[in-house]
Amino acid sequence: MEDIQEGKDIKATTTPDIASEEMVLNLGPQHPATHGVLKLVLKLDGETVTKCTPYIGYLHRGMEKLSEHRTYFQIIPLTDRLDYISAMSNNTGYCIAVEKLFGIEAPERAQFIRTIAAEMSRILSHLLWLGTHALDIGAMTVFLYCFREREKFLDLFERLCGARLTVSYLRIGGVRNDTEQKWLEDLYDLTEEFPARIAQYETLIDQNRIWLQRTKGIGVISAEDAINMGLSGPVLRGSGVAYDIRKFMPYAAYDKVQWEVPIGKNGDVYDRYRVRMEELRQSNSIIRQCIEKIPAGAIMADAPKFVLPSKDDVLTDIEHLIHHFVLITKGTQAAPEGEVYVATEAPKGELGFYIVSNGEGKPYRLRIRTPSFVHISALPKLCEGALLADVVANIGSIDIVLGECDR
């Protein structure tokens, strides 16, 4: 009897000591759950995170500095390597920004092809996100199903432009090559079966008790905070703010198709998951409408000062050959002086290009505002006060790619 009494006393005196011992944990930079080379230094009180400090820059390649020494054409492949799982969206963002600077516009057919390509890359990005996010939280099966569909979309990319990841498909003033009718038909067939696939993913996790417990009420961020921190894309929409650049400042062919902006209510991990799942359906519907409405016509703008001449002309005509040579070696000689900031809706959020031109063939300053950079800066807010296991759920839910964070 006395022993038990003693035991109780020991417990009562030791518990506060255990709790007061702070532990510092390095998560990353080589950790599968950080989705790249992100390092988080976590201070833990038991299992509760008291302080979270992200360290980035492991993938910093000096892209902004490098761009100041490259012509406008040469920057397109660099943009592939920003968010390397949705290269088409980055190409679109960059080309639209440069076109705005030059004051040219791509022809309508090119706009539709761009929209199709950008939405395909949104689907690809969201599928990779869903697979890895679920894998992090412990739902292994979804990963395999997501990659099954990703493969089909990537095969279509390969048929379209020869590459699966670093596509470099868009050109300033249009796209590199036209699509075949057969390609469009095959894509249409794929979009017909894709909604059933989305439903299939949902049956795997939507009602799963573990999934719900790991995501509902976790990583809550209010609409005011989300706006103030500059969050964008599905993360902002998960908090109930219907800010979608495709609706607010339509570009490409987004104003010619009908679609809705899905928003969440609570701003937790689960709502961000729901928003992205709904976006998959919307993207699918946008692609279908674009294929139905795509007009015939040119794929490159008629602006010889900025746009490369067609290969046939270059091979047969000396004027075009000289023109091509000057554009490639020196860049365009007619760039106006000025500056533009153009934002587009990449799969992960607002992708902005701020270009300062001083009239040379290369940009004077190219600033890339990437969604992942801003989203990682919000991680401390999401993680502090939460449990260690929720850190992984939070990282997954903001959908980051370190390539675009570090540039």
Place this chain on the structure above:
Amino acid sequence: MEPLEIANKLKEKFPDEVIDIADFRGQVSVSVNRDRVLDICGYLYNEPDISMNYLSDLCGVDYPEKKFRFEVVYNLYSLKHRHALRVKALIPEHEPSVNSVTGVWAGANWHEREAYDMYGIIFKGHPDLRRILLPEDWEGFPQRKNYPLKGPEGWEYKEFKKVKELHSRDDEWGIK
């Protein structure tokens, strides 16, 4: 509101601060003195008609030839009224500093750290101003125009020197 209207309203409110208003491709940039940037941003944020509640982007630019060498560019957007404005704070070379706007938009935090990292612009009142993309012991500010693309001639990052030292006797020890 049209962006030009906002710019003119800003000029009315701060006649001494606004230096220049430029309109290019429908986007308006307002160059302002750096001293009262915080007041200007606070005004743009709080004024109900303008309500610039979203900081799209913040970055530095280097113009070595100009009177004010550095610029800090604020790309602002209003989610409420759906209009945009660009504010540029002009910063002299001899004292590259400006007040931090993290108190207005929390999202400015990392953008300002990056501008400091790349251009050496000091943001006064920033909660945690240290290098972000480069290592903490990096010397120089790489995105300044006088910083060569491949780094200064003959210069090596000191951690890299250590690695080279470590491998300097590989042949001797038969390591391939």
